[in-house]
Amino acid sequence: GQNIDQPTEMTATEGAIVQINCTYQTSGFNGLFWYQQHAGEAPTFLSYNVLDGLEEKGRFSSFLSRSKGYSYLLLKELQMKDSASYLCAVADSGAGSYQLTFGKGTKLSVIP
């Protein structure tokens, strides 16, 4: 099985930087995804990491350390529209399944 942990809620100020952490345990790691979900809307893809290191995409970056079972999503120059839930999801080939297993999500509130 898998255990994916991320903080339930975070608050940050507009213009600041925030880091959302995700830790996981898998039997056969095969990739980690971050999704953004605004209230009442569909989750949308943000990033994908399968190798160690940092992937940068505009204001958003995602980091992975496979040996530590750890990832983070870094959001820079926060905007009010970044208020949303951020979902960490792990693909586990060792489970013999085709699914992504999601964490409970981190609800980020950006305040002026």
Next chain:
Amino acid sequence: ETGVTQTPRHLVMGMTNKKSLKCEQHLGHNAMYWYKQSAKKPLELMFVYSLEERVENNSVPSRFSPECPNSSHLFLHLHTLQPEDSALYLCASSQDLGAGGDLDTEAFFGQGTRLTVV
């Protein structure tokens, strides 16, 4: 605008009713999924279809019955549901089926159907 469309967006049904949720994807993807999202719980995978064949059923009660008539359409038939089944039901699709490994398993989600069972 999403390439995955779900209808209805909201549904209220009694425990003795029969209803169906519909999902349609316009992305040419080969795999489709049903997820359940309850308050304060992670997204739970319910069913997986690849090229219209069901490849995974995550111990979902038989009161939920999926149907995939073609690679673009996915249905979830509901009957004799319980109040605890009230949740957001999300449909997703991906180019290919697989446990990650590359971006072809990136899931594109629909807007979801907010289901309330009374």
